[in-house]
């Protein structure tokens with residue numbers, strides 16, 4: 565009988581930053597798959613603020629959240645080791661949602677086979693290219709646009725500006741949490757400009773056509789102030805509010821009307837119609853070096869919660885991936 569480890573939630577984070585004491589790594593017996601099931605050895609899993617939010621009790625928001633005593637889950641990539649379903653074979657590489665454990669055992673329909681050669685690295689299957697791609701599509705970024713991206717060294721933001729450029733944007737500006745990240749975003753991700761938002765946001769922005777926002781609050785307020793008339797703002801997250809647990813504005817909503825701005829919040833899963841185009845374009849951009857995937861890879865399931873806390877504190881750059 566196989567043995568594997570899984571990470572279980574034992575308490576909800578006190579200050580929205582998880583602590584190693586909030587989880588317990590437990591060794592479990594891993595049974596063989598029943599008919600219709602597949603057993604997968606996990607190789608990499610995603611650490612991201614969106615899934616970490618699930619450590620809180622979100623029942624009031626009707627959002628699925630982690631249950632106390634149960635294993636956590638997250639996007640992951642692994643290799644099929646035993647299959648009791650004709651749809652998948654041992655050796656197949658699959659994407660699924662049963663991260664935070666060495667082995668995933670579930671119905672075959674829960675796993676999606678991926679082409680291991682689609683990207684230069686298997687870790688790239690966990691990147692947030694699809695979020696960035698959909699946001700840039702919804703913002704209708706086109707030639708000559710000036711585009712502002714918040715959290716530009718983060719999982720989504722690091723890719724959004726690069727896709728904006730490929731769509732013809734003439735100027736891409738990123739906000740980040742340190743001078744080192746600003747240098748990375750301009751030198752490696754080829755943004756035209758980047759600044760540390762701790763020293764102020766509004767002075768760095770002007771004449772924006774598009775804002776791709778994942779932070780909200782002060783970033784969104786500054787962007788509204790700097791938008792051209794009829795500018796487009798797309799919002800995939802609100803990190804400032806999520807991190808602090810309280811609203812932060814914007815306080816200038818009248819300007820949205822005065823300038824005829826459009827503000828559009830979106831969820832990736834609401835746009836399956838864009839997935840075929842994403843799959844036709846994005847992996848090729850990555851293979852050909854048109855898009856650089858910013859990521860930090862951390863080793864070991866036992867280090868996952870520390871990696872998650874470090875990510876929320878801004879220690880890491882790009883998408884954080886755990887190697888299992």
Ligand SMILES: NC(=O)c1ccc[n+]([C@@H]2O[C@H](COP(=O)([O-])OP(=O)(O)OC[C@H]3O[C@@H](n4cnc5c(N)ncnc54)[C@H](OP(=O)(O)O)[C@@H]3O)[C@@H](O)[C@H]2O)c1
Pocket residue numbers: 612613614615692695715716717718719720721739740741742745778779799800801802803804806807830831832833875876877878879880881882883
């Ligand atoms: N709508 C969707 O379908 C969808 C899909 C995926 C993700 N999301 C959401 O999109 C957002 C971004 O996701 P992500 O994975 O790319 O996360 P992320 O931006 O990589 O988040 C972590 C980073 O946020 C920055 N940060 C932390 N506190 C901040 C603050 N108060 N103000 C500004 N930046 C702060 C830190 O970087 P610095 O060092 O630069 O501060 C940190 O490294 C999240 O809210 C996530 O839930 C939405």
